[in-house]
Amino acid sequence: MSGKKHPKLLIASPEEIAEGKVTDVYFIRTRQILNARGIHENVRVEIMVKSFPENWQWALFAGLDEVLEIMEGHPVTIRALAEGTPFKPYLPVMEIEGDYLDFGIYETAILGCLCQSSGIATAAARCVKLAAGRPVVSFGARRMHPVLAPLVERSAYIGGCSGVATVKSAEVLGITPTGTIPHALVIIMGDSVTAATAFDEIIDPALPRVALVDTFGDEKFESLAVADALGGKLSALRLDTTSSRRGDFSRIFQEVRWELDQKGYSHVKLFASGGLNEKSIVRLNHVVDAYGVGTSISAAPTVDYSLDIVEVGGEPRAKRGKMSGSKELFRCPTCMEDTILARGAEAPICERCRIKAEPILKTIMKDGKRTSQSPTPSRIRKDVLAVLERLDVEPT
Numbered sequence: 001m002s003g004k005k006h007p008k009l010l011i012a013s014p015e016e017i018a019e020g021k022v023t024d025v026y027f028i029r030t031r032q033i034l035n036a037r038g039i040h041e042n043v044r045v046e047i048m049v050k051s052f053p054e055n056w057q058w059a060l061f062a063g064l065d066e067v068l069e070i071m072e073g074h075p076v077t078i079r080a081l082a083e084g085t086p087f088k089p090y091l092p093v094m095e096i097e098g099d100y101l102d103f104g105i106y107e108t109a110i111l112g113c114l115c116q117s118s119g120i121a122t123a124a125a126r127c128v129k130l131a132a133g134r135p136v137v138s139f140g141a142r143r144m145h146p147v148l149a150p151l152v153e154r155s156a157y158i159g160g161c162s163g164v165a166t167v168k169s170a171e172v173l174g175i176t177p178t179g180t181i182p183h184a185l186v187i188i189m190g191d192s193v194t195a196a197t198a199f200d201e202i203i204d205p206a207l208p209r210v211a212l213v214d215t216f217g218d219e220k221f222e223s224l225a226v227a228d229a230l231g232g233k234l235s236a237l238r239l240d241t242t243s244s245r246r247g248d249f250s251r252i253f254q255e256v257r258w259e260l261d262q263k264g265y266s267h268v269k270l271f272a273s274g275g276l277n278e279k280s281i282v283r284l285n286h287v288v289d290a291y292g293v294g295t296s297i298s299a300a301p302t303v304d305y306s307l308d309i310v311e312v313g314g315e316p317r318a319k320r321g322k323m324s325g326s327k328e329l330f331r332c333p334t335c336m337e338d339t340i341l342a343r344g345a346e347a348p349i350c351e352r353c354r355i356k357a358e359p360i361l362k363t364i365m366k367d368g369k370r371t372s373q374s375p376t377p378s379r380i381r382k383d384v385l386a387v388l389e390r391l392d393v394e395p396t
């Protein structure tokens with residue numbers, strides 16, 4: 001393959017992050033001052049969110065695995081929610097304990113991992129919830145710097161997306177990348193039928209035949225032409241109609257659906273993509289079978305966590321606006337009601353359900369060693385899809 005093997009990109013390498021170079025300089029100066037004064041304080045810091053973007057009522061806790069990767073080997077102890085756990089503002093989602101000099105400079109990187117991944121995972125989960133069982137595929141890697149593609153698409157996947165588009169991300173997730181046909185192939189080959197037929201003749205027969213039907217002509221007639229050409233082998237048609245021609249996308253789908261059914265192609269599913277968001281998903285659910293969502297998921301707003309000291313040398317101490325001391329977060333397994341108590345407190349009985357609430361902050365790292373193997377992205381996704389049934393989403 002031609003081209004540079006190691007293009008110079010505007011990125012920080014994992015090694016530089018591990019060295020603590022992705023840090024706000026005032027953390028370096030803090031370390032310098034504490035060192036100069038010989039101050040080694042064992043502290044506990046707490047991570048939480050004060051408010052969510054848009055009208056989000058909950059967010060998914062995500063990005064934990066990368067934080068553990070960065071913290072591994074540093075003499076710290078970490079308690080946190082399980083990755084994929086939904087939470088609300090003002091709840092402690094993670095606590096790190098150790099000598100501030102051993103981990104203080106990693107605040108920037110730790111928050112960066114959590115803020116972006118949680119935003120994308122939550123945006124994906126909201127789209128998945130609103131799609132009400134129809135698959136949502138992550139199409140958004142192209143909207144972010146390519147170095148972030150695995151992060152973007154892992155977050156979208158654990159948030160509930162049924163597939164990811166890029167080869168690298170699918171490799172990281174251990175799944176097959178999901179893709180259809182790009183306009184480029186139809187334009188080069190001259191029409192959608194030739195492109196779909198070539199796909200069918202050349203590409204692995206195990207992969208679904210999803211044809212693109214909006215490049216040159218009207219979606220209805222292109223759909224019928226492709227269906228006539230592939231017949232029973234055709235599993236779906238993708239409509240990615242350009243915005244200048246889109247008009248009422250739902251009506252276009254209804255027309256295509258009607259004509260396909262009239263001609264006996266009721267087995268052919270309809271796949272929508274291009275500029276989709278929560279509201280367009282709700283509008284299209286009555287006629288569309290699956291979605292490809294890019295920007296609305298990959299360019300999701302971040303979940304703005306803050307990391308603050310709550311204890312110094314075993315003494316509760318926190319800034320204004322923060323509750324001091326180490327805490328326990330209990331959740332009722334039935335109604336998901338949360339209760340914050342001081343660390344070491346007895347598990348409370350849920351007033352509504354009259355059952356014992358469970359502590360949901362788990363010790364996942366002790367003295368820089370992971371206490372258990374992290375769940376796989378597929379396992380986290382499964383848990384997210386299960387809890388998503390109990391969460392509400394008001395489309396934005």
Ligand code: PCP
Nearest residue numbers: 139182183184273274275276293294295
């Ligand atoms: C791309 C892809 C999705 C778009 C981009 C990503 O479309 O097919 O529709 O989703 P977003 O709009 O939600 O960010 P094009 O570049 O128009 O088409 P092609 O499929 O040919 O790449």
